[in-house]
Amino acid sequence: MNPAMVQADVIIVGGGPAGAACAAHLKKNGVAARILDKKVFPRKKICAGWISPDVFGSLACSPETYPYPLTRIDRIHFHLFGIRMPVKTRQYAVRRFEFDNWLIRRAEVPVHSHQVRKIQKNRSGYVIDDQFACRYLVGAGGTHCPVHRTFKDPLQLRPDRALISAVEKEFQAPCRIPECHIWYLDQGLPGYAWYLPKKNGWINIGIGGKQHRLASRGTTIMKHWHNFIHRLLKQGFVDHHPGSPKGHTYFLRHKPVDLGRENVFLAGDAAGLSTIDMGEGIHAAIQSGVAAADTIISGRPVCLDHISRFSLPKLLTAAMKKTSPHA
Ligand SMILES: Cc1cc2nc3c(=O)[nH]c(=O)nc-3n(C[C@H](O)[C@H](O)[C@H](O)COP(=O)(O)OP(=O)(O)OC[C@H]3O[C@@H](n4cnc5c(N)ncnc54)[C@H](O)[C@@H]3O)c2cc1C
Numbered sequence: 001m002n003p004a005m006v007q008a009d010v011i012i013v014g015g016g017p018a019g020a021a022c023a024a025h026l027k028k029n030g031v032a033a034r035i036l037d038k039k040v041f042p043r044k045k046i047c048a049g050w051i052s053p054d055v056f057g058s059l060a061c062s063p064e065t066y067p068y069p070l071t072r073i074d075r076i077h078f079h080l081f082g083i084r085m086p087v088k089t090r091q092y093a094v095r096r097f098e099f100d101n102w103l104i105r106r107a108e109v110p111v112h113s114h115q116v117r118k119i120q121k122n123r124s125g126y127v128i129d130d131q132f133a134c135r136y137l138v139g140a141g142g143t144h145c146p147v148h149r150t151f152k153d154p155l156q157l158r159p160d161r162a163l164i165s166a167v168e169k170e171f172q173a174p175c176r177i178p179e180c181h182i183w184y185l186d187q188g189l190p191g192y193a194w195y196l197p198k199k200n201g202w203i204n205i206g207i208g209g210k211q212h213r214l215a216s217r218g219t220t221i222m223k224h225w226h227n228f229i230h231r232l233l234k235q236g237f238v239d240h241h242p243g244s245p246k247g248h249t250y251f252l253r254h255k256p257v258d259l260g261r262e263n264v265f266l267a268g269d270a271a272g273l274s275t276i277d278m279g280e281g282i283h284a285a286i287q288s289g290v291a292a293a294d295t296i297i298s299g300r301p302v303c304l305d306h307i308s309r310f311s312l313p314k315l316l317t318a319a320m321k322k323t324s325p326h327a
Contacts, residue, residue: 018268019140020103022289038115042101069199145270168206
């Protein structure tokens with residue numbers, strides 16, 4: 001055994017929203033945890049950065065306490081088969097670069113810059129790369145999480161049909177159209193495209209679609225990206241080509257989910273929990289991180305019943321609350 005091995009009750013692999021929320025909840029309840037992340041924070045994350053108001057509730061704080069610029073979204077224009085439907089609502093947008101940095105700092109746990117490669121089980125728990133040992137292990141390393149890779153068989157399989165391919169670009173430009181637009185099923189895209197203007201002149205645009213449907217139609221997410229940019233230029237959303245996007249994959253939530261066994265837990269994208277209708281993954285990451293922490297603290301099985309599989313019902317309820325004369 002390595003005499004310099006770092007010991008902890010809990011090691012969390014990945015310091016994104018799932019890992020940071022898990023660490024914060026453990027810390028609040030007196031359990032010592034450490035985060036290992038291959039990147040140094042603040043780090044970039046491919047994401048549109050839309051968050052629903054409940055995210056702040058799950059973090060036990062209010063939007064007013066957020067220390068970085070926070071964009072308030074009061075209306076979303078949904079487009080379906082050429083018809084535009086403006087919906088009043090109350091949502092928010094952040095830049096992930098800032099949001100994730102805030103989350104990991106407020107967890108106040110040690111963060112090690114370390115890329116996890118090999119995880120072994122021994123009699124007292126788990127050993128990571130012969131450098132870290134723990135009793136409980138939380139896999140919050142996103143889609144390609146090494147904890148998922150090592151323990152996927154006893155835990156759960158994320159089915160191929162739930163895989164989303166997405167590309168996005170965030171850039172600063174003069175904002176010609178100040179509200180958020182979402183195009184569903186546009187030009188055969190098995191998913192949706194978005195235009196999301198944010199504070200300080202940032203604009204996030206992107207598209208995401210089910211990978212197995214794209215493949216069966218003989219197309220790619222990049223072909224749809226080019227069509228989408230053409231539309232944005234033609235309709236005056238942007239006045240110049242924004243350049244090449246970055247891509248990432250993640251999984252929508254499917255029914256049977258087993259997130260914890262033998263003191264190993266998965267949270268966030270490692271488990272594949274994004275909502276089926278809008279691919280919202282930040283809130284589920286936070287909720288599942290807290291749920292894993294709760295299980296470690298209480299010994300009760302992981303409960304995901306409170307994590308919604310859909311975003312639209314709440315988004316539309318927020319719309320109704322906003323238009324109600326009593327709101
Ligand atoms: C294009 C796109 C747009 C999206 N838009 C939205 C949106 O607007 N709203 C929304 O709610 N969701 C959105 N999502 C989904 C959302 O980004 C994810 O669901 C969310 O980031 C999941 O958080 P996480 O903590 O599970 O993983 P992540 O945020 O991916 O964090 C995982 C961390 O693990 C670290 N890591 C990975 N491997 C290792 C390793 N081997 N060793 C150590 N560390 C490792 C990484 O460096 C990273 O910091 C979008 C996704 C994409 C791809």
